[in-house]
Amino acid sequence: MKDEKNWLDYKRYQIKIYGIVQGVGFRPFVYNKALKYKVDGWVINEGGAVVIDCSGTKGDIKRFIFDIVKHPPTLAKLEKIICIPINIRFETVEQNTIGFKIKESINIRNKIRFVSPDVATCDKCLADIQQKGSSRYKYPFTNCTECGPRYSIIKDLPYDRPYTTMESFYMCEECKKEYDDPSNRRFHAEPNCCAICGPKLYLIDNKGQEIENIDAIEVTAKLIQDGKIIAIKGIGGFHLVCDARNEDTIQMLRTKKQRKDKPLALMAKNIDIVKEICNITKKEEEILLSNRKPIVILTKKIPSYLPDSIAPGLRKLGLMLPYTPLQHLLFEEKLDLLVVTSGNISGMPIEYKNEDAKKNLSDVADYFLLNDRDIYTPSDDSVVKVINGVELVSRRARGYTPYAVKVQGDQTIIALGAEQKSSICVSKNQYAYVSQYLGDLEDYSCYLNYQKVLNHYVHLFDISAEMVVHDMHPNYISTYFAKSQTATKIAVWHHHAHMVSCMAEHSISDNVIGVIYDGTGLGLDGAVWGGEFLIGNRKNFYRVGHLEYVFIQGGDQAIKEPWRCAASYLNALSYDPVEIIKGVDSEVIKGVNQALNSKINCFLTSSIGRLFDAVAALSGIRNKITYDGQAAIELENVIDLEVKDSYKWNLIERDEQFLIQYQGIIEGVLEDVNNDVKVNIISTKFHNTIIDATCSFVYKIRELKGLNKVVLSGGVFENSYLLTNIYNILKLKNFEVFYNQQIPTNDGGISFGQINIAIAAMENEI
Ligand code: ZN
Numbered sequence: 001m002k003d004e005k006n007w008l009d010y011k012r013y014q015i016k017i018y019g020i021v022q023g024v025g026f027r028p029f030v031y032n033k034a035l036k037y038k039v040d041g042w043v044i045n046e047g048g049a050v051v052i053d054c055s056g057t058k059g060d061i062k063r064f065i066f067d068i069v070k071h072p073p074t075l076a077k078l079e080k081i082i083c084i085p086i087n088i089r090f091e092t093v094e095q096n097t098i099g100f101k102i103k104e105s106i107n108i109r110n111k112i113r114f115v116s117p118d119v120a121t122c123d124k125c126l127a128d129i130q131q132k133g134s135s136r137y138k139y140p141f142t143n144c145t146e147c148g149p150r151y152s153i154i155k156d157l158p159y160d161r162p163y164t165t166m167e168s169f170y171m172c173e174e175c176k177k178e179y180d181d182p183s184n185r186r187f188h189a190e191p192n193c194c195a196i197c198g199p200k201l202y203l204i205d206n207k208g209q210e211i212e213n214i215d216a217i218e219v220t221a222k223l224i225q226d227g228k229i230i231a232i233k234g235i236g237g238f239h240l241v242c243d244a245r246n247e248d249t250i251q252m253l254r255t256k257k258q259r260k261d262k263p264l265a266l267m268a269k270n271i272d273i274v275k276e277i278c279n280i281t282k283k284e285e286e287i288l289l290s291n292r293k294p295i296v297i298l299t300k301k302i303p304s305y306l307p308d309s310i311a312p313g314l315r316k317l318g319l320m321l322p323y324t325p326l327q328h329l330l331f332e333e334k335l336d337l338l339v340v341t342s343g344n345i346s347g348m349p350i351e352y353k354n355e356d357a358k359k360n361l362s363d364v365a366d367y368f369l370l371n372d373r374d375i376y377t378p379s380d381d382s383v384v385k386v387i388n389g390v391e392l393v394s395r396r397a398r399g400y401t402p403y404a405v406k407v408q409g410d411q412t413i414i415a416l417g418a419e420q421k422s423s424i425c426v427s428k429n430q431y432a433y434v435s436q437y438l439g440d441l442e443d444y445s446c447y448l449n450y451q452k453v454l455n456h457y458v459h460l461f462d463i464s465a466e467m468v469v470h471d472m473h474p475n476y477i478s479t480y481f482a483k484s485q486t487a488t489k490i491a492v493w494h495h496h497a498h499m500v501s502c503m504a505e506h507s508i509s510d511n512v513i514g515v516i517y518d519g520t521g522l523g524l525d526g527a528v529w530g531g532e533f534l535i536g537n538r539k540n541f542y543r544v545g546h547l548e549y550v551f552i553q554g555g556d557q558a559i560k561e562p563w564r565c566a567a568s569y570l571n572a573l574s575y576d577p578v579e580i581i582k583g584v585d586s587e588v589i590k591g592v593n594q595a596l597n598s599k600i601n602c603f604l605t606s607s608i609g610r611l612f613d614a615v616a617a618l619s620g621i622r623n624k625i626t627y628d629g630q631a632a633i634e635l636e637n638v639i640d641l642e643v644k645d646s647y648k649w650n651l652i653e654r655d656e657q658f659l660i661q662y663q664g665i666i667e668g669v670l671e672d673v674n675n676d677v678k679v680n681i682i683s684t685k686f687h688n689t690i691i692d693a694t695c696s697f698v699y700k701i702r703e704l705k706g707l708n709k710v711v712l713s714g715g716v717f718e719n720s721y722l723l724t725n726i727y728n729i730l731k732l733k734n735f736e737v738f739y740n741q742q743i744p745t746n747d748g749g750i751s752f753g754q755i756n757i758a759i760a761a762m763e764n765e766i
């Protein structure tokens with residue numbers, strides 16, 4: 001009763017909380033805390049923030065705020081809190097603020113807006129679907145304020161049901177009761193639904209015929225056991241699913257999906273199954289079990305009883321755990337390990353609409369397990385690995401996007417990324433939002449999806465860009481797209497963007513030594529760079545040295561056929577490739593050699609990626625690849641940790657640039673190949689050589705320039721052996737060493753680097 005209050009001690013505050021505070025049960029949480037601390041007032045969603053108006057005694061308010069800030073709901077992420085005292089007029093208190101209310105949302109365009117990523121099924125919902133008698137027993141779309149789809153179904157902010165794809169489902173009386181009850185864990189769970197009122201599953205064959213009057217999950221499980229391939233609609237799009245222990249089905253899937261060798265991801269029933277197959281660390285277990293549920297790259301146990309065709313020849317496997325109620329329910333039907341791979345044809349974006357999937361996947365899938373809940377924004381499963389006990393994100397997607405991160409400027413900017421492994425990034429009011437992995441823009445449907453996601457971000461985060469940033473490469477699709485935009489444009493060098501992506505992630509602004517190892521990127525002199533030693537900061541950089549140039553013949557063909565890289569290196573060193581390269585038609589090699597002699601269709605490059613390709617081909621790993629980075633991945637895969645030797649390399653100075661010479665490396669490999677040295681030894685010696693050369697180069701730069709911070713970035717640093725060894729050696733020499741963690745080291749991180757370069761560049765002008 002108000003009479004019990006000491007009115008002299010009565011205070012009123014308006015608190016505005018920014019961050020991930022919508023769709024995470026924040027308002028009922030505040031409501032319950034208000035009851036606990038006898039605080040009056042209200043709470044409301046406003047754009048991307050939560051606003052609390054609270055009155056009470058000074059002590060109660062203090063405890064109320066402290067509790068909210070110190071122990072927020074599991075999924076919430078508080079980024080910024082503004083607390084303003086409000087003068088109390090006694091009559092206002094009496095009329096309006098006795099008791100605590102949850103008010104309806106207002107859609108005003110807030111300054112800072114956040115969107116929650118999709119969240120894996122929580123333990124309580126899991127118990128609901130497993131428990132006979134529960135109203136959600138076996139219901140595959142069960143969710144609550146702590147779990148369920150978010151980003152994938154959100155069309156606009158604030159996060160309220162009418163702005164999601166759940167809009168078309170009307171809550172039944174029971175669901176509505178939960179939704180309206182602040183003490184219920186489904187209070188304002190926007191996708192709340194049940195078997196009576198929510199989305200429904202249905203199974204069709206690949207002719208479009210529905211299989212009626214069945215338990216769709218039970219029948220799907222049986223079909224999987226019978227060796228069928230099923231397209232299943234999930235959170236971020238379709239998966240193609242089959243039995244991971246059935247070699248024939250996996251081969252069939254590979255043929256139909258046109259995916260010859262690229263590893264397929266697995267989903268295990270539980271962590272015990274993962275431990276049967278792979279050796280896992282504590283950190284890996286923690287990530288597998290987290291509410292993001294990414295694919296984690298793990299080391300396979302040897303001997304392995306799984307079909308080799310899951311990840312041909314590789315020691316690593318990508319595994320994840322179930323993250324939707326549907327997946328959990330499938331595993332209850334006598335399944336324990338499934339191949340769960342993106343529902344697309346290789347190179348194209350993931351399918352996410354029922355009609356498109358039926359059309360495009362009917363030659364791959366035998367059956368389709370569909371549902372009538374629309375996906376608004378598709379995304380693939382995220383891919384991570386653990387190095388030195390730290391999570392490294394290789395593919396940022398479902399559960400990890402949108403990624404909101406603080407930046408050093410409040411400009412409104414759009415960054416368009418590169419070409420392959422593309423992503424976009426927008427910034428506004430000191431926050432950057434990085435999109436999910438958007439694939440290779442050369443594929444037209446990927447490009448269409450890229451534009452769609454960009455429009456969505458512009459709308460969602462209310463972006464009217466002062467500036468558009470793109471890669472310096474004139475022929476990237478993203479560059480053409482930039483040119484069609486009216487905002488001011490700024491072009492950024494590819495390797496500078498890699499370097500700054502890592503600097504910004506670690507909040508570094510001063511000068512660093514940047515070691516940027518990747519496949520392709522346009523350099524200042526027009527050559528294709530990729531084995532670079534840079535010095536610079538967020539605004540500027542210059543090159544101190546690189547891997548010595550070589551002419552590589554064949555354009556894009558050279559990237560798909562590593563033997564062409566080998567032939568190019570041999571030609572440069574005056575060896576005859578025809579005599580050395582095995583397994584390729586000698587006439588074709590001769591043609592390439594002649595083209596090299598006359599510099600026809602050749603590009604000049606310092607790319608370390610191409611050197612890896614050349615060594616992979618020379619050492620007999622492979623002459624042609626079927627997926628991006630395959631030769632380098634397979635070369636790393638055969639490393640023998642016992643081998644400590646390396647090949648000869650030289651660091652020379654020419655035209656004020658330091659160069660790592662490759663002659664000793666290539667000749668060392670050739671000699672070992674001639675002496676029938678095992679590929680494991682050749683590969684390890686080669687890796688050790690690059691590690692030695694890199695570290696020595698960095699010592700030299702410190703000696704000359706007095707810099708002690710080193711940034712390692714670029715796609716080649718996906719190579720764990722290379723990254724960990726360079727990191728460890730430099731640390732031992734007292735360098736401060738940084739590498740990409742949450743921002744991908746590959747081209748997926750370019751857009752984030754670009755945004756930070758643009759921010760720095762705009763500051764320069766002021
Ligand atoms: Zn219902």
Ligand code: FE
Binds near residue numbers: 519714715
């Ligand atoms: Fe790159």
